[in-house]
Amino acid sequence: MKTTTIRDRDYKRNFVRRLMSGCLLFMPLAVHAASQTPTIKLFPTTVLEEIKHTGNVAAEMETGLQAVITRLDEQQNLYMESKCEGNEGDPGCEQIARQMGKSYLEMLTIMGDKLPEMETAVNSTSSSLEKRIRRELGQKKTSWSLQELLIGEQSESGNNADRPALRGRSGMRLSDRFHQYYQLVARSGGEVNSSLAVVASDIYLDMQETSSLIARTREEISRATLMEQLNQSFGTITPEMQEVVAGVKSILFGEEDALMPMTAPPASRPERGYESPLKL
Amino acid sequence: MNKSRTSIVTATLAVAAMATALTACNSNPPSATACSLPKGPDLDRAISAARFDLETGCEHQFDQYFQRLLTIAEGDPKKDNKASFSEFLIWANEEGLLSKRQARETYTRYFGVKYVSLVSDYSVCDQTCPRQDEVMQKMNRELVDKEQGLLKVSADRREYYRASRLFQETELVLEATCEACGPIE
Numbered sequence: 001m002k003t004t005t006i007r008d009r010d011y012k013r014n015f016v017r018r019l020m021s022g023c024l025l026f027m028p029l030a031v032h033a034a035s036q037t038p039t040i041k042l043f044p045t046t047v048l049e050e051i052k053h054t055g056n057v058a059a060e061m062e063t064g065l066q067a068v069i070t071r072l073d074e075q076q077n078l079y080m081e082s083k084c085e086g087n088e089g090d091p092g093c094e095q096i097a098r099q100m101g102k103s104y105l106e107m108l109t110i111m112g113d114k115l116p117e118m119e120t121a122v123n124s125t126s127s128s129l130e131k132r133i134r135r136e137l138g139q140k141k142t143s144w145s146l147q148e149l150l151i152g153e154q155s156e157s158g159n160n161a162d163r164p165a166l167r168g169r170s171g172m173r174l175s176d177r178f179h180q181y182y183q184l185v186a187r188s189g190g191e192v193n194s195s196l197a198v199v200a201s202d203i204y205l206d207m208q209e210t211s212s213l214i215a216r217t218r219e220e221i222s223r224a225t226l227m228e229q230l231n232q233s234f235g236t237i238t239p240e241m242q243e244v245v246a247g248v249k250s251i252l253f254g255e256e257d258a259l260m261p262m263t264a265p266p267a268s269r270p271e272r273g274y275e276s277p278l279k280l
Numbered sequence: 281m282n283k284s285r286t287s288i289v290t291a292t293l294a295v296a297a298m299a300t301a302l303t304a305c306n307s308n309p310p311s312a313t314a315c316s317l318p319k320g321p322d323l324d325r326a327i328s329a330a331r332f333d334l335e336t337g338c339e340h341q342f343d344q345y346f347q348r349l350l351t352i353a354e355g356d357p358k359k360d361n362k363a364s365f366s367e368f369l370i371w372a373n374e375e376g377l378l379s380k381r382q383a384r385e386t387y388t389r390y391f392g393v394k395y396v397s398l399v400s401d402y403s404v405c406d407q408t409c410p411r412q413d414e415v416m417q418k419m420n421r422e423l424v425d426k427e428q429g430l431l432k433v434s435a436d437r438r439e440y441y442r443a444s445r446l447f448q449e450t451e452l453v454l455e456a457t458c459e460a461c462g463p464i465e
Contacts, residue, residue: 201456276366278387
């Protein structure tokens, strides 16, 4: 019996992915802000506070989800070890399937409970960043001076190890990623180059997408919950349900590690090359 | 009679002289011969040949000559090639083939990290966002030229990597900034 759809799966998976990638950017920002004075005012205290708050809300949600997902993992292992696949009529298997369904419902409930607060925080941060980006980058800069800002940050840093990861690189084990970010900032010391324009753009676009995903997820959660409640009557676990759980796991436990390079070389600063008097 | 004969000879000579003069006027070297693009693997020799042609009537083919020199340089990629092209462009400016701005932009387009496609006088919101797609397309084409100049001609991987990275960052920052600027009025 099909109770959830592929759309549900992709959708929640994307949502959690966005959520996590958003969280990951918060930590270095706070440390960067403390260690340097940006030449462009993209992250005043108010924006940082909003980002921090959004990070906290996301972290709470993550913690709640992680516990449920660990339980779902155990239940799924039990289901497989008990050779329940293809043996759905077995009373023991039905019981395990119902327990899995309950855990799945719990996951949906946690998301449903936390989403309104998350939505408010994300929208507020997004709005503040939007104003800052519009003023500092959109109105005060020409495309040439914007380029000079970006290239200036490149050459000052000497290497690219301290540059922030661009969008779409989430999926690494969460704790490892935080650890790497922390090391990145700690190693840079006073010469931190945060590439604020890039970080701000990255967060802002992520917030925009997250906001849209939250809105859509909230609409879908009640429907998915109802479907799963109906499913409880039949005690069946669906492939879609397993895929949703697998997707969330890959975000939290980093099963896609190999696909996600963290930072780019080179590590050393080569000699200065030829400088033409024509160079702009 | 003698007088008339003399007149005929004089007239004939005059016509012959005019014809010779006209032929001389048309005796600029045929373009197929004079403006033949340099050949061979030696960049310095090719640049000398190009200079000679460009200062003797082939200036209208400057772009083709420049492109041919790049192709020849690809056969022996090295960082010194940047200096050769820089000197060539400075010479072109001194000869009046290019303005200083054109020389700078051409050099930067192929051998610089920055993008001349981003040259502008007004704010990002006002000037760049309304034609964001066009700007990105221009940058993309310029990145291809930088690949030729920095990577294939100069073997400068680091600078090409920076240009490529700058392209990605500019794309991201422009996307966010134009989103923040709001809809175009």
